[in-house]
């Protein structure tokens with residue numbers, strides 16, 4: 001069975017590459033919001049205190065600090081996080097900023113990188129198991145058998161993406177995946193990011209099919225020339241009539 005065609009009646013040709021979003025597409029929004037995010041929030045302060053001097057944590061803190069400068073300039077924040085290595089000064093302001101970002105479900109590169117680092121021990125110690133919808137593993141298998149390559153493009157950091165699929169409830173799914181993209185490639189709502197992804201994969205944009213739950217991402221990918229299918233999963237934001245007109249949609253991967 002094919003995806004529900006868009007109401008404007010256009011049909012897509014057979015893609016060579018499947019590019020998938022995670023939250024709202026392979027994995028429920030509630031798993032991300034009710035399991036992963038609270039885990040990172042609970043462990044945040046302890047993680048930062050313990051790993052403050054780790055160079056990779058320090059470079060993530062730099063990214064978060066720079067983001068706070070931009071957010072302050074744009075009037076989203078009253079003041080930026082102070083820069084420098086003085087933990088006693090920086091840590092309280094950093095925590096304040098990160099709690100604010102988490103409260104607002106911001107998809108910034110720095111927050112996402114830090115969440116991935118915190119989830120690492122949770123996944124490796126078996127406290128977290130990646131949830132995927134039950135139609136995902138058979139779809140991965142089917143796509144690979146029919147010669148398609150599967151890639152992920154999520155706001156979650158590449159490190160976090162690999163953890164979710166490696167330590168999934170149904171075992172290691174990374175064997176099916178050819179690569180991963182996160183917001184270090186570019187924002188998911190900009191067409192340029194999808195052009196870069198198509199160049200990095202090495203195939204023309206119109207041979208890639210992107211599946212996402214977020215309409216802004218769908219329009220950006222479409223503008224870049226990708227085929228786009230919108231994911232309708234329980235708990236996703238409803239689509240408008242216009243979005244239903246503009247994109248085919250699926251409620252699971254059985255029809256893709």
Ligand SMILES: CSCCC(=O)C(=O)COP(=O)(O)O
Pocket residue numbers: 021022023024032036107112115153154155156157160161164188
């Ligand atoms: C283990 S992946 C974490 C998912 C995440 O943090 C997130 O924000 C999901 O965003 P997406 O772009 O996949 O909708």
Ligand SMILES: [Mg+2]
Pocket residue numbers: 021022023024025212213214
């Ligand atoms: Mg999503």
